[in-house]
Amino acid sequence: MERQVIHLVATILLVEDDDDLAELVQMHLKFQGHEVYRVNRVSDAKVQYSQQHFDLLILDRGLPDGDGLDICHELRRRQDWIPVLVLTARDGELDKVDGLEAGVDDYITKPFSVLEFQARVRNVLRRVSQTLDVKHDVSPVHDSMNFGVLTIIPALHQVSINDKDVSLTATEFSLLQFLATRPGRVYSKDELLDHVWDTSHSGYHHTVCSTINRLRSKLSLSDSEHHFIQTVWGVGYKFQPQH
Structure with a gap:
């Protein structure tokens, strides 16, 4: 396609x-x-x-x-x-x-x-197009993705944990949203580069790793060892909601 x-x-x-x-x-x-x-x-x-x-x-x-x-x-x-x-x-x-x-x-x-x-x-x-588009969105209702304490509102480029906002860059948000659309599904670095960064160049693997680390840190829960973004060694990464 x-x-x-x-x-x-x-x-x-x-x-x-x-x-x-x-x-x-x-x-x-x-x-x-x-x-x-x-x-x-x-x-x-x-x-x-x-x-x-x-x-x-x-x-x-x-x-x-x-x-x-x-x-x-x-x-x-x-x-x-x-x-x-x-x-x-x-x-x-x-x-x-x-x-x-x-x-x-x-x-x-x-x-x-x-x-x-x-x-x-x-x-x-x-x-960041969703963020730019929201300036023209006058609807008070926005679809959200809810995973226990974590809420993602794509139309508002908004993420919160326990009702507290989490500030993400456009790339971090796109990565989180992409992984969260299929919880538990493991994506390789090459797949993430293709879908989130729109490139197939394996030389940017370090970009994926660094962004994953930043995102995982921002989503960490002080009272839990759970990580929403988990590493599957030798394979890639997945989004894993809390049980």
Whole structure:
């Protein structure tokens, strides 16, 4: 079956100090129909972000006045879950893990394929499309997925445990929702990459592992050893409600 391509027009803040690369990225983003604002310093990005709403941030790490990842750290500390895509030359495994642990939604290393970059932007925006759509949803009733103390409301991009909200990034939410649609069903890393990240490249297995770990930590119950997201060693992961 041919995969449906969802096109979402977004307002994007690009933080990149390489002028040639920034112009190339900006051109291709505009070709997709996006509105792009561009700065080349961490401080300028913080000013822009404080003055205007953005649907996506694209950050370089090695900027003249600091690490672009600091922007993501600050946003996540403020419980701001705007999608963040890192575009950087730092391609070490620990660098990627640092980015994912900081709560970024995707991590792309330079040099990169323009077509892959465009696809990754589409995928990040697709994963937050439900959140964007809810701005126009005036219905007071929303279908929910209930698993004992855990409640998932897809239309509101909302998760709660014991009636307390759990803040998830767009990717974390998409992963949880996908696993929870078939409790007990085990998915391999490749299957999760295909269904949640929309990629078949096995080189992104670390992305799955890091996102699973963050999600499991956020869903952990202080009074129980139960984990909603469980590892099936040598196979993959599954969603397991409490008994």
